[in-house]
Amino acid sequence: MGQTVIEKILAAHSRDEIAPGKIIWLGIDVRTARDFAGASVVKNFRRAFPGAKVDDPKKTFFTFDCNAPANTIAYAQNQQACRVFAREQGIRVYDVDWGIGSHVLLEEGLALPGATVVGTDSHLNVLGAVGAFGQGMGDVDIAYVFRTGRTWFEVPPTMKVVLHGRYEFPTTAKDLTLAVVGRLGARGALGRAVEVTGSAADALDLAGRITLASMATEMGAIIAFLPPSDEAMEFARAASGRDDLAYPVPDPDAAYEETVELDVTGLRPKISAPPNPENVHDVADLEGEPVQTIVVGSCTNGRYEDIRLVAEILKGKRVAPGVVLKVSPATRRAWGRLLKEGWLEVLYDAGAVVSHPACAGCAEGQIGMTGEGEVQLSTGNRNFPGKQGKGPTYLCSPATAAASALTGTITSPERL
Amino acid sequence: MRPTVVTGRPWLIADEAGKLIDDIDTDQIYHNAHLAITDPKEMARYAFGNLKGWEDFPKKARPGDVLFVGENFGAGSSRQHAVDCFLALGIVAIVGRSFGAIYRRNAINSGLPLLLLPDMPVARLRDLPQVTVNLETGEIQGPDGEKVVRAEPMSRVALDIYRAGSLLKLGAR
Numbered sequence: 001m002g003q004t005v006i007e008k009i010l011a012a013h014s015r016d017e018i019a020p021g022k023i024i025w026l027g028i029d030v031r032t033a034r035d036f037a038g039a040s041v042v043k044n045f046r047r048a049f050p051g052a053k054v055d056d057p058k059k060t061f062f063t064f065d066c067n068a069p070a071n072t073i074a075y076a077q078n079q080q081a082c083r084v085f086a087r088e089q090g091i092r093v094y095d096v097d098w099g100i101g102s103h104v105l106l107e108e109g110l111a112l113p114g115a116t117v118v119g120t121d122s123h124l125n126v127l128g129a130v131g132a133f134g135q136g137m138g139d140v141d142i143a144y145v146f147r148t149g150r151t152w153f154e155v156p157p158t159m160k161v162v163l164h165g166r167y168e169f170p171t172t173a174k175d176l177t178l179a180v181v182g183r184l185g186a187r188g189a190l191g192r193a194v195e196v197t198g199s200a201a202d203a204l205d206l207a208g209r210i211t212l213a214s215m216a217t218e219m220g221a222i223i224a225f226l227p228p229s230d231e232a233m234e235f236a237r238a239a240s241g242r243d244d245l246a247y248p249v250p251d252p253d254a255a256y257e258e259t260v261e262l263d264v265t266g267l268r269p270k271i272s273a274p275p276n277p278e279n280v281h282d283v284a285d286l287e288g289e290p291v292q293t294i295v296v297g298s299c300t301n302g303r304y305e306d307i308r309l310v311a312e313i314l315k316g317k318r319v320a321p322g323v324v325l326k327v328s329p330a331t332r333r334a335w336g337r338l339l340k341e342g343w344l345e346v347l348y349d350a351g352a353v354v355s356h357p358a359c360a361g362c363a364e365g366q367i368g369m370t371g372e373g374e375v376q377l378s379t380g381n382r383n384f385p386g387k388q389g390k391g392p393t394y395l396c397s398p399a400t401a402a403a404s405a406l407t408g409t410i411t412s413p414e415r416l
Numbered sequence: 417m418r419p420t421v422v423t424g425r426p427w428l429i430a431d432e433a434g435k436l437i438d439d440i441d442t443d444q445i446y447h448n449a450h451l452a453i454t455d456p457k458e459m460a461r462y463a464f465g466n467l468k469g470w471e472d473f474p475k476k477a478r479p480g481d482v483l484f485v486g487e488n489f490g491a492g493s494s495r496q497h498a499v500d501c502f503l504a505l506g507i508v509a510i511v512g513r514s515f516g517a518i519y520r521r522n523a524i525n526s527g528l529p530l531l532l533l534p535d536m537p538v539a540r541l542r543d544l545p546q547v548t549v550n551l552e553t554g555e556i557q558g559p560d561g562e563k564v565v566r567a568e569p570m571s572r573v574a575l576d577i578y579r580a581g582s583l584l585k586l587g588a589r
């Protein structure tokens with residue numbers, strides 16, 4: 001019997017028999033903790049392994065992105081606890097000036113095709129965009145991984161999602177992603193690895209692959225893997241300086257628990273209405289709803305390409321009165337490129353406020369939260385009640401966010 | 417080294433009609449009103465404190481007891497308390513038709529043996545005053561050593577962690 005992508009990656013990092021449902025010991029290439037739960041990892045480590053060293057400081061990292069820079073004393077204390085531990089152990093800290101940890105791991109060439117990566121971020125599976133196995137875990141698990149370089153994992157079954165056809169701009173990768181979330185629902189891929197294939201998946205650029213992979217969590221999946229692409233491989237080679245990388249691909253006779261097929265020809269821009277990501281509609285059906293706050297950023301849509309698209313749409317125009325447009329690039333590198341190429345100036349002239357590179361609205365309101373009745377559009381991945389404040393949150397693409405910023409109401413980018 | 421063959425009284429976590437209760441979530445196992453407690457010994461008295469008909473379980477349980485549970489046991493939140501409260505009572509194993517995914521991870525990390533037994537012989541188990549469970553083979557025997565049923569054995573990984581006491585104790589070796 002052939003192996004799926006997840007089975008291939010696990011087999012390359014384990015001596016145990018690989019089959020769905022089997023619990024295996026798994027070697028971990030990259031071990032991380034962020035400012036959320038990082039301090040608990042440190043506490044667990046100190047209590048359980050007093051005086052001990054981490055397994056390999058060169059493979060161990062802290063990434064601060066939830067509350068960056070810290071604007072509560074509790075977060076400041078937690079970040080400092082991580083820094084002190086890192087100094088003792090010789091661990092690299094990607095501090096509050098770096099941006100979203102999962103994206104930093106990609107840019108720094110640490111999360112590579114075929115690698116195993118764990119951390120305290122439930123969206124670490126975004127790394128499936130480059131064929132890496134990323135997985136969020138709790139603070140006990142991560143403390144153990146820091147100490148030993150391995151953890152246990154139950155081999156998940158794999159399902160396949162085949163995306164046929166093609167769509168035209170202004171429909172984008174986020175709309176495709178929301179269409180898949182709407183089709184599968186919050187439990188459609190529960191406990192499974194997903195392999196996304198088909199012409200519409202092959203056509204995605206790296207930014208689009210990241211968007212789709214990032215919302216695997218919202219489908220209940222362990223991870224979603226995107227097919228290999230020259231761009232993703234070139235990116236990984238350039239970031240790591242390595243030319244021996246191989247993108248994991250499934251065997252032709254690999255076994256899939258289920259296959260879901262979706263024809264996305266003519267797909268229109270999509271939006272998730274409150275109260276959950278699977279509540280997906282055509283943007284055109286919700287047009288006219290007044291909006292007060294628009295957030296562009298997050299691990300789902302905070303890439304350079306996402307923010308540049310918003311700037312291109314807003315160029316020479318003004319955000320509608322009564323709307324606050326907040327932009328938070330995913331990383332410092334994205335932020336710097338947008339700055340140097342003039343896109344941040346375009347956003348400033350249009351009336352936007354550009355914030356620090358970090359998790360944007362999704363975590364602890366790094367870019368602010370909403371009050372009751374304050375309607376928010378976000379390019380993020382979750383709109384559960386209360387997550388980003390008291391107001392309702394809609395999830396949409398950067399293009400829909402920009403089109404709506406110009407009108408002050410939910411507006412399809414098809415009108416641009 | 418902890419024993420891999422355990423003997424104790426079986427408890428069928430069932431409703432008034434004698435049917436195993438499915439989907440017992442972590443709030444029924446250990447209510448969120450007591451989440452601030454960090455000492456496992458104190459958690460013992462809240463086990464099943466929010467499960468109808470089982471509120472007095474901590475008074476009746478004895479070290480060595482084995483639980484038999486229905487589908488999706490431990491659904492819901494990630495709270496470790498829902499595992500630790502049983503360890504504090506001295507429960508030596510939970511045999512279930514199925515378990516919530518996070519509960520399973522937490523139980524393995526804490527060294528609480530969970531065994532899968534989709535086809536649970538409820539009537540047979542009810543009549544037994546005592547059971548012996550072999551964690552390595554899954555074999556479940558009655559008081560006279562008679563074979564009752566075979567559950568799925570614990571995985572090697574789960575046994576490694578169980579023998580060490582917990583995931584962190586294994587890491588401390």
